[in-house]
Amino acid sequence: MSAETVIRTRGLSKRFGATLAVDDLSLEVTRGEVYGFLGPNGSGKSTTLRMLCGLLTPSAGEITVLGHALPGAAERLKRELGYMTQRFALYRDLTVLENLRFLAALHDLPTAGLGRRLDALMARYTLGELRHRLAGTLSGGQQQRLALAATVMHAPALLLLDEPTSAVDPQSRRDFWEALFELADAGTTLLVSTHYMDEAERCTRLAILDHGRLVADGSPRALMEALPESPLRVVTDRPRQAQQRLLALPEVIAVAQIGTALRVLVVPGTAPETLTRALKQAGLSASARADTPSLEDVFVAATRRAPATGAAP
Amino acid sequence: MSLRRLLAVIVKELRQLRRDRLTFAMIVGIPVMQLILFGYAINLDVRGLDAAVVDQAGTAHSREIIDAIGASQVLDLRYRVATPRAAEALLRAGRISAALVVPADLEVRLARGDRPALQLVVDGADQVVQAAARQLARFPVAGDAGWTRRVDPVEVVNYYNPERRAPINTVPGLIGVILTMTLVMFTAIALVRERENGNLELLIATPLSRWELTLGKVVPFIAIGLVQVTLVLLLGDVLFAVPIRGSTAALYAAALVFIVANLALGIFLSTLARSQFQAMQLAVFTFLPQILLSGFMFPFAGMPRAARWFAELLPLTHFLRLIRGIMLRGAGLAELWPSLAALGVFTLLMLGLTVSRLRKRLD
Numbered sequence: 001m002s003a004e005t006v007i008r009t010r011g012l013s014k015r016f017g018a019t020l021a022v023d024d025l026s027l028e029v030t031r032g033e034v035y036g037f038l039g040p041n042g043s044g045k046s047t048t049l050r051m052l053c054g055l056l057t058p059s060a061g062e063i064t065v066l067g068h069a070l071p072g073a074a075e076r077l078k079r080e081l082g083y084m085t086q087r088f089a090l091y092r093d094l095t096v097l098e099n100l101r102f103l104a105a106l107h108d109l110p111t112a113g114l115g116r117r118l119d120a121l122m123a124r125y126t127l128g129e130l131r132h133r134l135a136g137t138l139s140g141g142q143q144q145r146l147a148l149a150a151t152v153m154h155a156p157a158l159l160l161l162d163e164p165t166s167a168v169d170p171q172s173r174r175d176f177w178e179a180l181f182e183l184a185d186a187g188t189t190l191l192v193s194t195h196y197m198d199e200a201e202r203c204t205r206l207a208i209l210d211h212g213r214l215v216a217d218g219s220p221r222a223l224m225e226a227l228p229e230s231p232l233r234v235v236t237d238r239p240r241q242a243q244q245r246l247l248a249l250p251e252v253i254a255v256a257q258i259g260t261a262l263r264v265l266v267v268p269g270t271a272p273e274t275l276t277r278a279l280k281q282a283g284l285s286a287s288a289r290a291d292t293p294s295l296e297d298v299f300v301a302a303t304r305r306a307p308a309t310g311a312a313p
Numbered sequence: 314m315s316l317r318r319l320l321a322v323i324v325k326e327l328r329q330l331r332r333d334r335l336t337f338a339m340i341v342g343i344p345v346m347q348l349i350l351f352g353y354a355i356n357l358d359v360r361g362l363d364a365a366v367v368d369q370a371g372t373a374h375s376r377e378i379i380d381a382i383g384a385s386q387v388l389d390l391r392y393r394v395a396t397p398r399a400a401e402a403l404l405r406a407g408r409i410s411a412a413l414v415v416p417a418d419l420e421v422r423l424a425r426g427d428r429p430a431l432q433l434v435v436d437g438a439d440q441v442v443q444a445a446a447r448q449l450a451r452f453p454v455a456g457d458a459g460w461t462r463r464v465d466p467v468e469v470v471n472y473y474n475p476e477r478r479a480p481i482n483t484v485p486g487l488i489g490v491i492l493t494m495t496l497v498m499f500t501a502i503a504l505v506r507e508r509e510n511g512n513l514e515l516l517i518a519t520p521l522s523r524w525e526l527t528l529g530k531v532v533p534f535i536a537i538g539l540v541q542v543t544l545v546l547l548l549g550d551v552l553f554a555v556p557i558r559g560s561t562a563a564l565y566a567a568a569l570v571f572i573v574a575n576l577a578l579g580i581f582l583s584t585l586a587r588s589q590f591q592a593m594q595l596a597v598f599t600f601l602p603q604i605l606l607s608g609f610m611f612p613f614a615g616m617p618r619a620a621r622w623f624a625e626l627l628p629l630t631h632f633l634r635l636i637r638g639i640m641l642r643g644a645g646l647a648e649l650w651p652s653l654a655a656l657g658v659f660t661l662l663m664l665g666l667t668v669s670r671l672r673k674r675l676d
Contacts, residue, residue: 087514134332
């Protein structure tokens with residue numbers, strides 16, 4: 001393993017009873033990356049994150065995080081790692097400052113100058129005015145800032161964030177991502193799970209998970225450029241009927257209505273005329289042209305493709 | 314084990330406790346309510362049964378005997394009727410539970426001594442009344458000094474509780490019951506609440522150790538348990554004049570050991586339950602056998618052997634021996650060491666089980 005590799009997994013699997021939550025996952029995350037986990041609910045994002053921070057024991061496979069082999073060295077890893085849970089996990093009946101002081105003690109931060117360090121931390125995450133408010137009375141965005149402050153206070157080399165922005169408004173989400181990039185700049189490696197496309201697009205590298213399997217892995221740009229399927233933009237006067245007709249075609253993978261137009265993802269090598277001809281036969285006038293691939297196309301194509309590649313060893 | 318982390322958990326618990334008004338009210342409210350409820354209501358020893366007197370003899374001697382029985386306070390002789398028939402009517406109407414009949418030939422019966430001198434008619438449906446009547450049957454009816462024969466020669470000598478007041482026996486037991494009910498419940502929900510609120514996932518991703526977490530959750534309640542003990546002792550003294558015949562230090566030492574045993578039981582239940590509701594159910598499940606079999610409700614000696622063996626496993630059984638020994642008989646800890654040792658073993662077992670069950674993992 002190179003010194004720059006922060007996380008490496010080989011054939012990682014996790015089985016809960018009859019369900020295989022994570023299936024033969026091999027990942028490599030290098031230092032300073034903002035690595036995104038994109039996938040629908042139940043795709044194994046949370047389970048993978050929990051295995052990476054030693055909270056779950058893998059059913060099979062190997063994990064090395066920050067040079068520690070898991071699950072054996074889980075306790076040593078916990079000192080160097082920050083894990084932000086999906087649910088707000090701080091104490092709602094303690095104030096902002098009390099929560100931070102409690103976690104500072106758990107992480108054994110030096111007591112000398114702790115007050116000033118916490119002041120600086122609260123100032124950075126604009127919690128200063130809220131320091132004596134009970135955490136339960138904060139808004140979603142404020143709680144998120146508090147949770148992030150609590151997660152990074154011991155300056156962990158690796159941050160694992162499980163859907164950190166699922167309960168906050170768009171402005172708070174933008175601020176939150178600003179903070180994440182600031183941490184990445186300072187050399188922290190971040191692993192963020194999300195189901196928002198715009199967030200996934202911000203990541204330096206992206207893994208798309210579906211049914212516990214890794215179905216795509218690369219930088220968002222590379223994934224979009226390498227997309228074999230092509231998106232088409234179809235303009236028609238009756239988009240609802242056109243959508244029904246298009247979905248019946250074997251070449252069509254997915255159709256989404258965007259305003260009055262349709263965005264159609266088709267199998268590689270399908271000409272736009274195939275669609276307009278089919279629509280004309282159904283009595284619908286339409287025009288179709290190729291469109292630039294988006295990350296959503298990558299996601300849709302990758303997750304639709306999954307069952308076919310599922311047979312691969 | 315880091316003292317700082319342990320202390321941080323303790324301080325956190327106390328802060329949360331201070332803000333949780335209901336729990337805070339329960340800490341003080343449950344002991345006071347239970348003491349008043351049990352102290353006044355649980356009165357297995359009967360006093361002041363409503364009764365009527367039928368004095369058919371009407372001699373100075375008969376009046377003397379009636380006065381003596383009245384002074385025992387077992388019967389409250391509130392009716393004086395002329396005939397046994399009138400007394401029967403009162404009994405049937407439920408106005409009295411007993412009627413004392415002094416026959417016209419009292420002097421003859423006393424002189425011969427071959428038949429009971431007095432008759433006590435009781436409402437035998439109530440076993441407690443019956444028991445009281447049996448005691449009265451042994452009442453010495455000798456009036457003058459020369460009289461040696463008694464209706465019942467057995468004299469009941471009542472040690473430790475000469476006035477036969479129930480609170481003397483109930484209040485020390487209540488300390489045990491109150492500590493069991495509140496402390497087991499508080500700690501039973503302690504870890505489950507962290508899990509339900511999602512806090513546990515955060516805690517186990519930090520360097521906090523299992524012992525630090527377990528002890529940090531238990532220690533604040535030790536202080537709370539001691540406050541409850543003090544409260545019950547003070548109220549027991551003020552309301553029921555329950556004495557502390559042994560040393561107060563020994564009493565608190567015994568209470569401390571028992572408190573820790575209960576907290577250990579509670580925190581162990583907390584590792585079994587999946588929700589706070591389940592934790593409550595488990596806690597209630599452990600109260601019932603303790604209250605019924607420990608000797609709090611029924612005398613330990615009267616129970617079948619299997620029940621007594623089972624009761625030896627319950628912390629309340631051992632605490633009742635300790636606290637009654639210290640408070641009522643003035644015994645010292647040295648004499649009561651087996652109970653103390655039993656509580657210690659129980660505590661270590663529960664804490665060990667808790668830490669072994671508490672994984673710093675989610676699976």
